Amino acid sequence: DAKTxxxxxxxxxxxxxxxxxxxxxxxxxxxxxYWYRQIHSQGxxxxxxxxxxxxxxxxxSLIITEDRKSSTLILPHATLRDTAVYYCxxxxxxxxxxxxxxxxTRLSVIx
Amino acid sequence: DAGVTQSPxxxxxxxxxxxxxxxxxxxxxxxxxxxQQALGQGPQFIFQYYEEEERQRGNFPDRFSGHQFxxxxxxxxxxxxxxxxxxxxxxxxxxxxxxxxDxxxxxxxTRLSVL
Numbered sequence: 001d002a003k004t005x006x007x008x009x010x011x012x013x014x015x016x017x018x019x020x021x022x023x024x025x026x027x028x029x030x031x032x033x034y035w036y037r038q039i040h041s042q043g044x045x046x047x048x049x050x051x052x053x054x055x056x057x058x059x060x061s062l063i064i065t066e067d068r069k070s071s072t073l074i075l076p077h078a079t080l081r082d083t084a085v086y087y088c089x090x091x092x093x094x095x096x097x098x099x100x101x102x103x104x105t106r107l108s109v110i111x
Numbered sequence: 112d113a114g115v116t117q118s119p120x121x122x123x124x125x126x127x128x129x130x131x132x133x134x135x136x137x138x139x140x141x142x143x144x145x146x147q148q149a150l151g152q153g154p155q156f157i158f159q160y161y162e163e164e165e166r167q168r169g170n171f172p173d174r175f176s177g178h179q180f181x182x183x184x185x186x187x188x189x190x191x192x193x194x195x196x197x198x199x200x201x202x203x204x205x206x207x208x209x210x211x212x213d214x215x216x217x218x219x220x221t222r223l224s225v226l
């Protein structure tokens with residue numbers, strides 16, 4: 001079973017920031033938080049991952065709380081192309097462990 | 112640099128038939144994982160291949176089997192198809208190191224419909 005809890009859906013106005021929350025209250029010390037995005041009928045796309053520090057890539061940011069029990073993926077300027085299902089996954093760092101997906105959050109970006 | 116490629120894109124089979132799906136990993140990757148995604152659900156892990164061996168397996172019956180070739184490409188075989196096997200089948204590739212930076216990259220998937 002997935003170790004994360006996400007809201008089933010969210011709406012965001014185009015050009016505004018989208019803040020996608022994820023709860024992982026049972027996360028272990030050796031587990032990272034990963035985020036993937038899945039646009040309709042395509043395979044999941046890797047976005048970002050982190051352990052305990054905030055992480056940023058060219059497009060998005062990952063904020064992990066100090067107790068590591070929750071995190072937020074931030075899309076600073078959402079576009080219509082960001083409409084997708086977003087999955088938050090916790091994963092141990094040792095071994096080539098599989099990804100355990102929940103149902104994710106369906107983000108709808110509205111013009 | 113080609114990413115993960117899967118074939119065919121779509122497939123229609125009838126109950127009881129057998130099917131083979133194919134996956135070519137991203138250049139430089141040596142590990143292939145297969146996932147099944149039913150409509151409205153997140154992907155579920157089927158199994159993983161590394162060095163031509165099944166390394167890990169999820170909760171799927173023996174009707175699901177696979178193979179990895181020396182060039183790291185992989186096949187997923189499903190025997191005695193059931194209606195419930197209708198799903199999007201996803202292949203993901205990665206390096207075999209297993210560290211936190213070992214990212215799994217997914218193909219676009221094969222949509223299997225069992226009638």
